[in-house]
Amino acid sequence: MVQHLTTEEVRILQLLRHGDHHAFAQIYNQYWKTLLQMAWNHTKDQSLAEDILHEVFLKLWDNRRNYEITHIASFLATAVKFAVFNHYRKEKNRTELLHSSYRIDKFLDGDAEINRVFLSQYIAGIVEKMPDKCRLVFQYSRHEGLKSAEIAARMGISVKGVEANLTRAIKILKLNMKQDGLYILFAVELVDQLLA
Template sequence: MFNYGTYTDEQLTALLKEGDHAAYTEIYRRYWKKLLLIAWNHSKDQLAAKDIVHDVFISLWERYTDVEINNLSAFLATSVKFTVYKYYQKEQRRNDLALQNYEYETIVNDEDKLDAIFLQEYVNGIVEKMPEKCRLVFGYSRNLGMKNSEIATKIQITEKGVEANLTRALRIIRGELKNHGWILIIAIHIHRLFK
């Protein structure tokens, strides 16, 4: 029997990608306390924190073939933070809607709107971390609706340079969203983000 406790995060991640349940169990053993602390620090609710960590690990196992993990610790910490955010957004939405006695159709519609808003905020966060030219080109194109030729003139690069930076920006965004399970939501809301 292998001693998974001696494996590096990178080795465990590679084994997880192959569906190795023992590697998954070791990841859980290694990180659940740290993730619980992160969840509690953000939620100040012990039961919610446990549910959040539970959801993160279930999601990890369900999506192990789809996610690209470069840094396991950072990936899990980020997953917890976004799960905390979504958890409290859902709780707040439920409370608000219960007080206002909305019909079911309205609840579904509000959930879609909230997902679109959260997705936009998440994309904005990804864009903020991009290299400067990439960020500028994306902002001018998507937020201000400028044409490639206008962007090229504005920041003094070629139109090909604009296209390359846009392609790079979209690749970064798609990669980050895929890593965090947003691909289905993108399909629903992409027209709202990139009109």
């Protein structure tokens, strides 16, 4: 379910977008403890968790004019999870680089694939929470490659019903991704490719 900004959040984000340090401090003070705990839960390393939190808030400030945030808490939580994921991806690549004869460009190519896997898992998590019909139509279409008529026959609904549910599923996914900031964290092309 997509959450919407409160009037106060809208005001704070407008101030932040215009470079207001007090608005930034207000967001930081409200969320830092929860986000630090989240980073620690993923890393079990206090120093690393603090570094990740610093990185998330630094990016929030640096990109304040570019982000389209529709729910502050969800956006920041997703940013922390992605920062943790990114840290471990870089560590894995660094370790593999030290112990192998692969060239650097192999790892650069691998980054895109890791992003695709992460985003695919994120999408799967949202799909699991969709209403049954909506979820089944999306899975039949995207995972099994069935056409609308085949899905309609399998589910006992009209082709228009299939198309309506598929449209709804994609809308839910895009709204959630926009809410969680994934249209900024990932290239829009990658998102569209995974939903196509």
